[in-house]
Structures are given as C-alpha cells and as structure tokens.
Amino acid sequence: MTPLRRIAVIGNSLPRRCGIATFTTDLQQAISTSRPTLETCIVAITDHGQTYDYPKAVALQIQDNKIEEYIRAADFLNAGRFDTVCLQHEFGIFGGEAGGHVLELLSRLTMPVVTTFHTVLANPTAAQRAVMERIVDASSKVVVMANKGRELLRSVYQVPDDKIEVIAHGIPDVALVAPxxxxxxxxxxxxxxxxxxxxxxxxxxxxxxxxxxxxxxxxxxxxxxxxxxxxxxxxxxxxxxxxxxxxxxxxxxxxxxxxxxxxxxxxxxxxxxxxxxxxxxxxxxxxxxxxxxxxxxxxxxxxxxxxxxxxxxxxxxxxxxxxxxxxxxxxxxxxxxxxxxxxxxxxxxxxxxxxxxxxxxxxTWERTAEHYMSVFESASQGHWLKVIAPSNTGVPELRSPAAPEMQISHFLSMCDDTGLFQHAVHSVPDRSHGYCVDDNARAMLLACALNSPGEQPLSEVLTARFAAFVQHAWNPDTGRFRNFMGFNRTWLEASGSEDSHARTLWALGETARSDATPSRRQWAAALFAEALSAVETFRSPRAWAFTLLGLGAYCAVAPDDLHAQEIRHSLADRLMSCLASVETPDWVWFEEGLAYDNARLPQALMMTGAATQTPEYVQAGLRSLRWLMMRQTTPAGHFRPVGTAGFGELRQLPRAFDQQPVEATATIAACLTAWRADGDAEWKALATRAFTWFLGSNDLSVALVDPHTGSCRDGLHPDRANENRGGESVVCYLLGLAEIRQLARFNASLTKPAALRAMGA
Known part of the structure; x- marks a missing residue:
C-alpha cells in the first residue's frame, strides 16, 4: 500500500478560542509527528466578523458564512492531491442551517473523508438529522470519542458498525507529579x-x-x-x-x-x-x-x-x-x-x-495519532472499492430501481424524418441547433444495443433514418464525415472533427456486426472500410479509441481485412505510447489532463487486447481505468464523473462540475469490458454504481432521468440539474440502461437451477 503523504484537518484552529480549535491543532501536530515524511495542514473555519493570526500550519481559512469559500476549499484540497481529509464536526462551527454549508465542501472532494463527531445528538431536529446523514454518507469512516457515540450513530442514524471508530480524546504525555x-x-x-x-x-x-x-x-x-x-x-x-x-x-x-x-x-x-x-x-x-x-x-x-x-x-x-x-x-x-x-x-x-x-x-496524543493514521490508511485503501454489497450468489446484487424498463418515448420525440436533433429546450426539441453526425451515430449504436435479447428493437424506419443520415454525412471528396447540419438540411462544414469521424466509424462497425438487416450490415461494413484510412493521420487519442471500438466489431465480421488489422494494432500501440510517455505513479493516464469520454480510452485498449490476445493492452487498460475510477469516486462512495470545468487543466484532480451523462455511459461500458477481461466481479458493481448516477446517487441526490419517458437531463451544475434534455443525453442514458439491463439478465441467469440454465430458460 502506498504510504500516505498529505493529510488535511478541517476544523477551528488556535488562536481561535474554543475546544474544537484546541483539538484540531493538537490532532494536526500529533499526526504530523507520527510519520517523518507526512505533510499536514489545517483548513480553518473562521467565525464571521473575526480575524485570527493563524500559524503556518493553517494553509487556508473559510469564513463560516460564505458558501463560495467552502467550494474554494474543496478545489484547494483536490488540487493539492491530499490523500485524506479529517473533518472535525460540531453543528455550530459551520454556516447555514444546522451547519449545512460544509456539505458544499464535502460533496466536491475526491479523496476519502474521515469525520470526527464531537457531538452526536440523540434527538436531532429534522435539519440536523439531514446534515448529519449526508456527512456520514460523505465519510469513509466516522470517529467518536465515547462508546455512547457509537451507540447513537447505530441506533439513531443507522450508521453501519464497521464504519464507526471509537478513538479516545488525545492527552499530553507528561509525568505524574505531586501538585x-x-x-x-x-x-x-x-x-x-x-x-x-x-x-x-x-x-x-x-x-x-x-x-x-x-x-x-x-x-x-x-x-x-x-x-x-x-x-x-x-x-x-x-x-x-x-x-x-x-x-x-x-x-x-x-x-x-x-x-x-x-x-x-x-x-x-x-x-x-x-x-x-x-x-x-x-x-x-x-x-x-x-x-x-x-x-x-x-x-x-x-x-x-x-x-x-x-x-x-x-x-x-x-x-x-x-x-x-x-x-x-x-x-x-x-x-x-x-x-x-x-x-x-x-x-x-x-x-x-x-x-x-x-x-x-x-x-496520549502519540497513541491517538497512531489510531487515526490507521483509520486514514484503511479509508484510503478502501476508498475506490466502496461498492454495492455482493449478494449471496457471489455477484454484486443489482437492486431495483437500478434497471428500469426501457422507455423510448422521449427519444422518439427528439427525432424527425432527417434524424436525431442535437438539443432540446427542457423536453422540447430545439430545431435552431439542427443535427450532428455524432448523435446520429450514437443513435445507430442504440439501435444495435436494442437488438439484444430481452429488448424491443427500434423500428426499421427509424434505424434506416439514422443510417441515411450517416450516409449523407459521408463526403467522398474529403474522405471524411461531415458533422453539423442545420435544420434546413444544409451542411455547415465540409469535414467534421476527428472524434466525430471516429465515433461514426464505431457506429458503422457495430452496425456491420449487429444490425437486424443483412443489407444494412453490408452497407455499414463497406462504408467503414472506405472511411477507415483517414484515421491513420489522426492525432486525437479519443479518435483512436472510438475507431478501435469500431474495429472490434468490424474485424469480427471481416477477419480477412488485413489493412484493418494493421490499423488496429497501430492505433492500440499509439495509445500505449501515450500512456508510457505520460504515466507516473500518481498519474496513470494517456494525456496530461482529463477531458470527456475518458473511460473509452482504457475500454478500447482492453477490448483490443482481448480480441488480439495482447495481454499488455489489457493490463494497461485495467490499470488506467482503475486509476480513473479512483478519481471518479466520492468519499461517500458514489460516482462523480469528471466535470467539464476541469477540461484542459494539466495533471490536476478532476473538477466536480459540470457533470454530463456521456461520462457515466462511457464508464459503465468500460467497467463491464474490464469485468469481461479479468473476471473480477468488482467491475460489475462499479458499472452499476456509475449507472445509479442517473437515478440520483450523485452529488446533488437528484435523479437525471424520467423513467416513464426515458428522458435524461443534460447534466449536473453545482446547484441544480440542467433541465434541458437533448439528443446526446437521452441516447447516453438509454445506452447505459441497455448495458445494465443486459448485466441484470446475466446476474439473474446465475441464480437459476443448472437444469434451467442448460435449457436456456
């Protein structure tokens, strides 16, 4: 296990005059001296209207009534790559009703949180209970200083016993002397x-x-x-x-x-x-x-x-x-x-x-610090592994409502006789932004996914419409797909981006393998082969990854296409080179920053490695996805996709917002690919956790989807959900749902008697 290097303690700090300030200061000093290489600091809560001459150990202060400073503190801690945060909690020291402002900080942290409760109320108000429960959810471990605290956490707040640690209040180690x-x-x-x-x-x-x-x-x-x-x-x-x-x-x-x-x-x-x-x-x-x-x-x-x-x-x-x-x-x-x-x-x-x-x-503070360090190390080690508990069948249980019924009425409302609209105003299609090949390619992928057993396929007319859009997007003069089209059916560019071209190749590859119509499968394979060569000059790692995902399907139906096989290895080797040139023990990634559709990169390597029997591809994909999942998991254990606010930042921990459905969908697919690659059921649970982001297991506890219509909001802002429900969002949700429903059917099959499984019942 990697030793802890940086720990931050959040609480009041001396010279502020209160017991929490004394405790926070003493605890920080004690853990600082417990390990010679450990860096520690205090994030001090300052009562409004007051100023203090804080010591150097205080790296940042938060005015208790300024919610923006809690958010700034989360950014500071995330950017500082702290291994663990230790929160000192007392209702009265934080701003907001029942001290609720601190939730703005906790909800954004990417490292595990260990919370020390200095007060546990037996009869909390509704507001106090709500804040307390959310702090517990955000914490990997909670600490109390008396067994009565453990008893109340279990009986009043239903905190699992294995989440609670009792650590005595520290004391100075001095000699016993007469007075x-x-x-x-x-x-x-x-x-x-x-x-x-x-x-x-x-x-x-x-x-x-x-x-x-x-x-x-x-x-x-x-x-x-x-x-x-x-x-x-x-x-x-x-x-x-x-x-x-x-x-x-x-x-x-x-x-x-x-x-x-x-x-x-x-x-x-x-x-x-x-x-x-x-x-x-x-x-x-x-x-x-x-x-x-x-x-x-x-x-x-x-x-x-x-x-x-x-x-x-x-x-x-x-x-x-x-x-x-x-x-x-x-x-x-x-x-x-x-x-x-x-x-x-x-x-x-x-x-x-x-x-x-x-x-x-x-x-003594020395013993107390050792106990806290043990808790910190336990929280850090188990941080990204906090997943849905396994059932007695040995596989992670997929509980309702994790797999709703497949409803596509909103998806259908977003389509016209040209294809899938890009955007919506609330749930109403927005014609002013027209269409794009990106979203229509995703719609083709959805059509393929709904051809799997247990789902209702899209109508032939609708599937043909998406294929027609892709065909019309092909520009043989440039050898590239166009991307954006106005509502008047006029193309807005001669060639689209590398990523949109590659995503279209991915959809064509899947259509060549999975479409219900033999003629359309042939069309897709032919257009894939014609459009593939352009990728050889591409420089975008995501374009390489999308193409590899398409090649996984295409090469299964065209195994004799040697040119495709060569490009497949070439693109995988490029991703491997990127990883080798950028990777460090702390940054196991292909690029200097995180952006969109991140999980597709490790997914493409794992899928390619499994198909070509190249173990180093698989191992690189598993390693990088595991690193990514650690950064997409909150202290409370729920999924937090990489936020758009951090796109372009170099070697920084991801920002929490804005969060978009495309990241959750990519993560679901990548985790299930990892499960198929190495057989570890942990990946299935992680995929399920990413899917529950859509259902409300997220930073705002807000459901993104309407299960009755299948609509999906465009994402999460820091304070609310985006009420618009565009084409990309609905297709991403439905693609993720299709994967989770397929997983649920697999899990259910494991619980049947062997005789029924043998008959395919």
Missing part, C-alpha cells in the same frame, strides 16, 4: 485546590460548584476553587460578561469570595498543564448529559487528577468502575460532599491519581 511545586510557582501554596477550566458558559454548571463551597469549607477550610478560562466568545458577543458577573455576585452572596478565584484567561498548553498539575481535585459540574466529548476532562484525567463530575456521557464512560466520582446533575450537596471526602482522604485521593494516570496511557 505542591506547581502550587508554589502559581502562588497557591498551602491551599487545597479544586479546579475547573475551559470556556465559561451557563451549561458548565459553575454556579452549582459555587453553591457547594460553603459545605466543603466546613470540612476543609483551606479549599480554593479556581475557575480558569475566558468567557465563551459567542456569549461575550451576545451578552457581554453578564454570566460571569452573575457568578461573581453569587460568590459574594455566599461569603466565599476568599475561596473562589476567577482567572479570565485563555491559556496556552504549557500554562494549562501547570494549572492542572497544581490541583488536588478536578471538577466538571456540567448540567447536560448530552456531552459526548470533554477535552478538559480528558486532559485532567490524563494528568492523573482525581475527578468529580456529573454523569454526562463522556464522564460516565471515562470515570466508570471507580476511576473517578460521579454525582447527580445540579446537586450542590452531593458534589460538595464528594469533593470534601477526597480532600480529607489523602490515601484515597492519591490512589485515584495513580489509577487515572495508568489507565490514561492509551490516550
């Missing part, structure tokens, strides 16, 4: 110190602990309660210091002002460790049990401090079995009694110190 020296350094010598630290807010229960102080002082007159931490910035923004002032007023009312100290500071790590070291008892009197994670609890426990806490989820697990002391929520009498007991029982208190320290050695 006296630190007390002296900090000016608290001779006091029995009770400590709470963290950002001050009403849910922390500080007022309960203040109310407990008179009872503690009756048994330990030297007790001092130190409240270390600045007021939460959000609270300051909304209410100023009203909460802190109420607490101080309560201290004065109880007459304990000499025994409660408020230190309004957000301290750095060394200072924090010094304060924890000096305390005799640490207390977390939180008021709400739904506290999944507490960094303050983890740090204090990890330094071997006796902890008295209310039974919120994290504390209930960490302090179980006598590792700490749990008291009821809001019960000042109970908390005062338990703290006084510890402060007056040195033997018990010190035994609890030693036990907490020993238990916490598995929680």
């Amino acid at each position: 006296d020296a630190a007390k002296a350094r900090l000016g608290f010598d001779g006091k029995s110190i009770i400590l709470t630290f963290g950002l001050l807010s009403p849910n922390k229960g500080i007022e309960v602990m203040i109310d407990a102080m008179p009872s503690i002082l009756k048994r330990r007159a030297d007790a001092l309660y130190v409240v270390l931490g600045a007021t939460h910035p959000n609270l300051v923004r909304d209410q100023g210091e009203a909460y802190r002032n109420r607490l101080m007023r309560r201290v004065r009312e109880l007459g304990v002002e000499d025994h409660v100290v408020f230190l309004d500071r957000f301290v750095d790590l060394p200072t924090l460790l010094e304060f924890i070291s000096m305390c005799d008892v640490y207390v977390t009197p939180y008021l709400n049990e739904a506290q999944m994670t507490s960094g303050t609890l983890a740090y204090s426990f990890g330094l071997g401090k006796p902890v008295v806490s209310t039974p919120y989820w994290h504390a209930r697990e960490l302090l179980a079995n006598g590792r700490g002391v749990l008291v009821p929520f809001g019960d000042a009498t109970a908390i005062g009694s338990k703290i006084a007991e510890l402060l007056t029982d040195d033997v018990r208190r010190q035994a609890m110190c030693r036990r907490a320290y020993a238990v916490s050695r598995t929680m």
Whole structure:
C-alpha cells in the first residue's frame, strides 16, 4: 500500500478560542509527528466578523458564512492531491442551517473523508438529522470519542458498525507529579485546590460548584476553587460578561469570595498543564448529559487528577468502575460532599491519581495519532472499492430501481424524418441547433444495443433514418464525415472533427456486426472500410479509441481485412505510447489532463487486447481505468464523473462540475469490458454504481432521468440539474440502461437451477 503523504484537518484552529480549535491543532501536530515524511495542514473555519493570526500550519481559512469559500476549499484540497481529509464536526462551527454549508465542501472532494463527531445528538431536529446523514454518507469512516457515540450513530442514524471508530480524546504525555511545586510557582501554596477550566458558559454548571463551597469549607477550610478560562466568545458577543458577573455576585452572596478565584484567561498548553498539575481535585459540574466529548476532562484525567463530575456521557464512560466520582446533575450537596471526602482522604485521593494516570496511557496524543493514521490508511485503501454489497450468489446484487424498463418515448420525440436533433429546450426539441453526425451515430449504436435479447428493437424506419443520415454525412471528396447540419438540411462544414469521424466509424462497425438487416450490415461494413484510412493521420487519442471500438466489431465480421488489422494494432500501440510517455505513479493516464469520454480510452485498449490476445493492452487498460475510477469516486462512495470545468487543466484532480451523462455511459461500458477481461466481479458493481448516477446517487441526490419517458437531463451544475434534455443525453442514458439491463439478465441467469440454465430458460 502506498504510504500516505498529505493529510488535511478541517476544523477551528488556535488562536481561535474554543475546544474544537484546541483539538484540531493538537490532532494536526500529533499526526504530523507520527510519520517523518507526512505533510499536514489545517483548513480553518473562521467565525464571521473575526480575524485570527493563524500559524503556518493553517494553509487556508473559510469564513463560516460564505458558501463560495467552502467550494474554494474543496478545489484547494483536490488540487493539492491530499490523500485524506479529517473533518472535525460540531453543528455550530459551520454556516447555514444546522451547519449545512460544509456539505458544499464535502460533496466536491475526491479523496476519502474521515469525520470526527464531537457531538452526536440523540434527538436531532429534522435539519440536523439531514446534515448529519449526508456527512456520514460523505465519510469513509466516522470517529467518536465515547462508546455512547457509537451507540447513537447505530441506533439513531443507522450508521453501519464497521464504519464507526471509537478513538479516545488525545492527552499530553507528561509525568505524574505531586501538585505542591506547581502550587508554589502559581502562588497557591498551602491551599487545597479544586479546579475547573475551559470556556465559561451557563451549561458548565459553575454556579452549582459555587453553591457547594460553603459545605466543603466546613470540612476543609483551606479549599480554593479556581475557575480558569475566558468567557465563551459567542456569549461575550451576545451578552457581554453578564454570566460571569452573575457568578461573581453569587460568590459574594455566599461569603466565599476568599475561596473562589476567577482567572479570565485563555491559556496556552504549557500554562494549562501547570494549572492542572497544581490541583488536588478536578471538577466538571456540567448540567447536560448530552456531552459526548470533554477535552478538559480528558486532559485532567490524563494528568492523573482525581475527578468529580456529573454523569454526562463522556464522564460516565471515562470515570466508570471507580476511576473517578460521579454525582447527580445540579446537586450542590452531593458534589460538595464528594469533593470534601477526597480532600480529607489523602490515601484515597492519591490512589485515584495513580489509577487515572495508568489507565490514561492509551490516550496520549502519540497513541491517538497512531489510531487515526490507521483509520486514514484503511479509508484510503478502501476508498475506490466502496461498492454495492455482493449478494449471496457471489455477484454484486443489482437492486431495483437500478434497471428500469426501457422507455423510448422521449427519444422518439427528439427525432424527425432527417434524424436525431442535437438539443432540446427542457423536453422540447430545439430545431435552431439542427443535427450532428455524432448523435446520429450514437443513435445507430442504440439501435444495435436494442437488438439484444430481452429488448424491443427500434423500428426499421427509424434505424434506416439514422443510417441515411450517416450516409449523407459521408463526403467522398474529403474522405471524411461531415458533422453539423442545420435544420434546413444544409451542411455547415465540409469535414467534421476527428472524434466525430471516429465515433461514426464505431457506429458503422457495430452496425456491420449487429444490425437486424443483412443489407444494412453490408452497407455499414463497406462504408467503414472506405472511411477507415483517414484515421491513420489522426492525432486525437479519443479518435483512436472510438475507431478501435469500431474495429472490434468490424474485424469480427471481416477477419480477412488485413489493412484493418494493421490499423488496429497501430492505433492500440499509439495509445500505449501515450500512456508510457505520460504515466507516473500518481498519474496513470494517456494525456496530461482529463477531458470527456475518458473511460473509452482504457475500454478500447482492453477490448483490443482481448480480441488480439495482447495481454499488455489489457493490463494497461485495467490499470488506467482503475486509476480513473479512483478519481471518479466520492468519499461517500458514489460516482462523480469528471466535470467539464476541469477540461484542459494539466495533471490536476478532476473538477466536480459540470457533470454530463456521456461520462457515466462511457464508464459503465468500460467497467463491464474490464469485468469481461479479468473476471473480477468488482467491475460489475462499479458499472452499476456509475449507472445509479442517473437515478440520483450523485452529488446533488437528484435523479437525471424520467423513467416513464426515458428522458435524461443534460447534466449536473453545482446547484441544480440542467433541465434541458437533448439528443446526446437521452441516447447516453438509454445506452447505459441497455448495458445494465443486459448485466441484470446475466446476474439473474446465475441464480437459476443448472437444469434451467442448460435449457436456456
């Protein structure tokens, strides 16, 4: 397995004052030091209206309320070829309803995502549930810091158990020391110190602990309660210091002002460790049990401090079995009694110190980083292999609605007595753009596909119409096919592009092999042979690939055409040369960039290699297709075709949008060709996954097709589907559907008893 080289952590970052910022910074530093060759960085979420002097580790920041910055961050991470992204999630740190803006980032990432949930709600709102479920879908693995988190993810959100990892909150690895020296350094010598630290807010229960102080002082007159931490910035923004002032007023009312100290500071790590070291008892009197994670609890426990806490989820697990002391929520009498007991029982208190320290050695940041790295490596290794689960027959199950019925009413509406229209306005044919040989050649391929068993063939009249268009496109004066024709049946050019010429050859080759009419098969073979020679001068790799696909069919019916055989090997060798000249360990491709119809290149090599018994062609096709599929698979495991926005970019990860049906269709065919080449059922599942892109398993969760008419939208924009339903889109969908229906029939045949299969039933 290739070692991970670049990891990005998304979350708040110091010097922003919050627990997520501390955790994100600590985690990034810990994983950075876990591997000498590893590069790490932070993508920091910045609360609107604020600015921070971020350290060098922060490579990019996102203003939480600016959705365009989430999109920019996805582009940054994709372009940077990060191996894994680790998202720190808390609903309140991202913009949008229930923090939904972060989905704009996750939906565009091309690498696996590992999400750490700092909060898992037992009773989420509808918006919170929707966001949570989409984050889970986008994540290869999810991490929680307590087993209660795992329980809630399984029971409330139906997350599979094998997707969940429980990793303890990391802690600094420091020696266990007595508190006296630190007390002296900090000016608290001779006091029995009770400590709470963290950002001050009403849910922390500080007022309960203040109310407990008179009872503690009756048994330990030297007790001092130190409240270390600045007021939460959000609270300051909304209410100023009203909460802190109420607490101080309560201290004065109880007459304990000499025994409660408020230190309004957000301290750095060394200072924090010094304060924890000096305390005799640490207390977390939180008021709400739904506290999944507490960094303050983890740090204090990890330094071997006796902890008295209310039974919120994290504390209930960490302090179980006598590792700490749990008291009821809001019960000042109970908390005062338990703290006084510890402060007056040195033997018990010190035994609890030693036990907490020993238990916490598995929680050091070094150990935590190793656990995270193991999860990252697992996510990276299995990233592109996340496919539909296999059925008990040993082949990937094709579940409904993965194979709808073949409906062609929209396709028929896009045709007139000349041929197939190029474009539509919504579902209405757009005559202003006329026709092209590209789409009519695709229509010929569809006619051939519908001649397979189990499908209803196109009418003879319609098939003849597409053939007539192709014949009329042939220009014997140039030896090339024209491409674009106006609605007035006037050709707009003398010769079309290399790619359109080659795609027409492909359609002719398939027609020569698969058309229902012997006469038309002969016509197609003759025109193929006449038009083939032009390809020898072509320079487009896609034109070579389309021609090779046509040659695969043509050579099956004209095995004695030696000229065709020579061109076949010549074009395959050209693709091999392209791959050899461009390929690197990170870029297993034929060109310096990705464009359209990408999967047709490896498909052509595999098909040619299988037909000519040339294993190196097959292996090159498999290798390059596997690389392409890794880049066309989202962290959530669904198919994301190469977006048009990235066409022409050199050695960059593909852009997410705009996504077009032609890419899904090419991928379906290529994956099924790979399956036939090496027999690995994984390819069938990948083909099925690419097909479900049409049905809504995509970045927007929007179905592209109307199964009742067979229409197909022209693609996906970043925020919506393209409502136009042109000729290319409908034919691509129907071609992909024909392949998937054929696969479904094959899978079904495997479940029949052997006797029925032998009879062909």
